Amino acid sequence: MAERLVITNNIRKLRFFADEMTQLDLAERVNASRQTIIALEAGKYTPSLELAFRIANVFGVAVGEVFECRADAEG
């Protein structure tokens, strides 16, 4: 049976360490809406590869440090 990939992220933590950057600031810098950043942080949305790279570039880290992936049994 195929396993479901659960993608989590550290955006909230990275924002905190980036001088407590606001969600609105991050949204403007990656050309997304604040609603999308809220959904990302809540784990309700997984971004496209392009947005993931943009977010990582804002924090100056690798994509793998922003997003983490683990396999979860489906069902």
Add this chain to the structure above:
Amino acid sequence: MSFGVKAVNATAGAILLAAYVVLALGRGASGPEDIDSLRSLAEFMLVFAIVGVVAIIAVNIIYRIAVCAVFAAKNKDANDGDIERSVSAVVGCEDEMDKLINLKSQQIGYACVGMGIVATLFAFAYGDSPALALNILFASLLLGVIAEGFASCGMYARGVRHG
């Protein structure tokens, strides 16, 4: 469109559908079948569609003004730039998540309209009045818009996945 705009549009659509159902029942939804009454029904639908579009535009303008007013009242020290920035974050740009949600909710809307068209064909096939068939078609278009709006709201609330 943001969650708020979608919610406002879906609610306005639901109110319009309710108004249409009341008005259509008042006229006699499955009225006589002569071409003159069908013409008058088509005119009624056209007027209703135009009024509906104007009403939705007006409701959207009022919603945006209300968002600005609420933000300005909450942040009395904010300047015009701050207000514009915050308001555009609420009702402004459409990004990739909005596009994905629009795409998925439009599928639901099209499914409603498709079922309405099939129901219209059934109405014709089983000899129901053309007026009833036209009403089913028009109601299914409105239902499609409402279903799309509420599906969007649901996806904004629950989240959305690719694939």
